Amino acid sequence: MNIALDLLAPYDFAFFQRGMVAATLAGALCGVLGVFVVLRGMSYIGHGLSHAVFGGAAASAVMSINFFVGAGIWGVISGVLIGRIARQKIIGADAAIGIVTTASFAGGIALLNRYGQARKSIEAVLFGSVLGVSWADIAAILAVSLAVGAIVLFAYRAFLFATFDPQVATVSGERVAAIEVILMVMLSVTILVTMRVIGTLLISALLVIPAATARMVTNSFSRMLMLSPMIGAACCLVGMNLSYHLDTSAGATIILVAAAVFTATYLLAGRRARLRVASLNHL
Amino acid sequence: MHIRRGEFVGIVGPSGSGKTSLLRAITGSLVAARGSVEVARGTRIGYVPQVESVDWNFPITVGEVLAMTRTRRHWPGTSSSERAEMAEVLDGLGLNGLEGRHIRELSGGQQQRVFVARAMFGKPDILILDEPTSGVDVRTRHEILHLLRDLHSKGSTILLTTHDLNGLASHLPRLVCLNREVIADGSPRETLIPEVLERTYGAPLHVLEHGGMPIVLDHDYASSELLRDAERQMRTEREAL
Secondary structure: OHHHHHHHHHHHOHHHHHHHHHHHHHHHHHHHHHHHHHHOOOHHHHHHHHHHHHHHHHHHHHOOOOHHHHHHHHHHHHHHHHHHHHHHOOOOHHHHHHHHHHHHHHHHHHHHHHHOOOHHHHHHHHHOOOOOOOHHHHHHHHHHHHHHHHHHHHOHHHHHHHHHOHHHHHHOOOOHHHHHHHHHHHHHHHHHHHHHHHOOOOHHHHHHHHHHHHHHHOOOHHHHHHHHHHHHHHHHHHHHHHHHHHOOOHHHHHHHHHHHHHHHHHHHOOHHHHHHHHOOOOO | OOOOOOOEEEEEOOOOOOHHHHHHHHHOOOOOOOOOOOOOOOOOEEEEOOHHHOOOOOOOEHHHHHHOOOOOOOOOOOOHHHHHHHHHHHHHOOOOOOOOOEHHHOOHHHHHHHHHHHHHHOOOOEEEEEOOOOOOOHHHHHHHHHHHHHHHHOOOEEEEEEOOOOOOHHHOOEEEEEOOOEEEEEOHHHHOOHHHHHHHHOOOEEEEEEOOEEEEEEHHHHOOHHHHHHHHHHHHHHHHO
């Protein structure tokens, strides 16, 4: 009885309830997009993009522009830019992305150092801040989740075709380039609305780990697309509760839980399943 | 070069001769810098990529490979009429009952057939295959050849590129030898001859005949004693006839 009460204790706090809802939604949202990130070998792009968005967040804080508008525009532009660079493969895509995004990240830190008032706001964006989650943040995550869910469901086959076999998809008249832009925009917007919960530095893990775990469990694309958001949401739910009881950062705890789930699956799933993950490309 | 409905055409030529570029120009993914490609209005193209270009580790089942091309249906699930059509195409290619299997779990011949099935599922007017026998073993090559002959006999128009002169090209009804321009166009007996091959490949090649079929040998092998013997014997046999 006491244990049950202890476990429910954090739910007395409104900030925890908000954080809980936000994190679970963020986990599911990142789980869906993570499938495309992992299968298209864009893990590094997700990582870079979150750093690029940080620059936009800092710039909008300094210029007193609305966070979502400033960082959003910045994020979408860098997302599309990164997609272009990655596709052209003139200079090494990883090097190009590394330069663009870390420069944006460093610019953000310098701006905040020079003009920003608070160290706290840097930390909040870097590591996420559950205390700071407002209903407006939740509404933003919910809106993006619904939009992403609708787009992925509605254009499911086109997305699958363009991801699995872009060459033949082009021959068959699919607008592969447009689909790539849509994916990058969805990814940028997702990072934008979830970074306040999970934090810039940890968000890419939430994009990669649930999807990679789902990949080990199934050989079917549609099942992976269903499993990955469930794993993401469950990790966030458990991670949030643990972080309250262990008094650790929510973002870090969520990622640790996800990593533990991945490791357990890796150990239990057998050799063939492990090979499936080994075959995932990095970029 | 003109391809009519119901024809079965192979394009041969060395690497860099423009085989793939020609296919891409026909499919519309490349615009011709010179010359023009005319495709009859409303022609549906079924394109089969090289097996080597497929990501075999992608989490995807045979059924999902087929369904992905029907992007007009905006929902992940397949309708019952789609499932019936799918079963019919898979049946026709000897892949019945494999809908739920992962593409990696199939044999080499089945893997190639899945992508032929995907192209056929789109009810194409012409089937285009890029190097259908590259990177496959001898048995799979036989399977593919039989399958394509079978589809052709049922009325399919087929265009393919190949490096495999003896294993595939010599079995086709019509060959186009390409090296930046069309060097020759005709039956294997007309095109697989030393003069044409030398112009196409830029190196002397010998041609033997076995069971009425031309066999192309490259120069290194052709210079061997063994071959000279064989050629001498052929000549004597012909003279005797």
